[in-house]
Amino acid sequence: AQSVAQPEDQVNVAEGNPLTVKCTYSVSGNPYLFWYVQYPNRGLQFLLKYITGDNLVKGSYGFEAEFNKSQTSFHLKKPSALVSDSALYFCAVRDMHEIYNQGGKLIFGQGTELSVKP
Amino acid sequence: GAGVSQSPSNKVTEKGKDVELRCDPISGHTALYWYRQSLGQGLEFLIYFQGNSAPDKSGLPSDRFSAERTGGSVSTLTIQRTQQEDSAVYLCASSLTRLAEGSNEQFFGPGTRLTVL
Known part of the structure; x- marks a missing residue:
């Protein structure tokens, strides 16, 4: 079965410091991996995705994520955090092995609350 | 262009009532x-x-929940005989995904x- 784990409910970072939001996944086939961000009282916004190719993916707002197949991880990173980055972050996976059966369904992690303090 | 829109933004109802939630996807x-x-x-x-294919209803939590998509565009999610545990934020999303891609x-x-x- 497909699953996504975000082991940290909350991450606290000082402004200007690097940030990491962790994500690990479990699929039977090859994964398509996504990060979304949710600001208060807003819908989810797409940040970046890994489909194939380079393991380091760059996305919106200076975020990047590294796909690590051996560790089944897709951690979200940013070199220098901003207070405005404070939000709820979701990792999601789509299992390509299952796509013929399950179509476009995304499996989401539980979310990680990122708090960046001045 | 316009994004995905949903209505209403907030809905308060009494236990046992039916509700309809609407989603307008990106054209x-x-x-x-x-x-x-x-x-x-x-x-x-x-x-x-997905297009004209049969919908994947595998995530619907009970038979009180149903959804339809008319004309391949607007969708309505209906919850019958609402219960307190149905309280949540209901999100709609759309994409260009073709079947099996x-x-x-x-x-x-x-x-x-x-x-x-």
Whole structure:
């Protein structure tokens, strides 16, 4: 079965410091991996995705994520955090092995609350 | 262009009443999804429409929940005989995903916050 784990409910970072939001996944086939961000009282916004190719993916707002197949991880990173980055972050996976059966369904992690303090 | 829109933004109802939630996807998007976001529960997949194919209803939590998509565009999620545990934010998303192709990201609407008293 497909699953996504975000082991940290909350991450606290000082402004200007690097940030990491962790994500690990479990699929039977090859994964398509996504990060979304949710600001208060807003819908989810797409940040970046890994489909194939380079393991380091760059996305919106200076975020990047590294796909690590051996560790089944897709951690979200940013070199220098901003207070405005404070939000709820979701990792999601789509299992390509299952796509013929399950179509476009995304499996989401539980979310990680990122708090960046001045 | 316009994004995914949902209405109403907030809905308060009494236990046992039926509710309808509406989603207008991005024009031209063939795939439409409904998710439920409950406090502390993350995002839960409910149902997925792809073009003219039969919808994937595997995430609907009970037979009180149903959804339809008319004309390949607007979708309505209906919850019958609402219960307090149905209280959540219901999110709709759309994408260009074609059947059996999964690389396109989903674009989410702002959600409908449902409160069942």
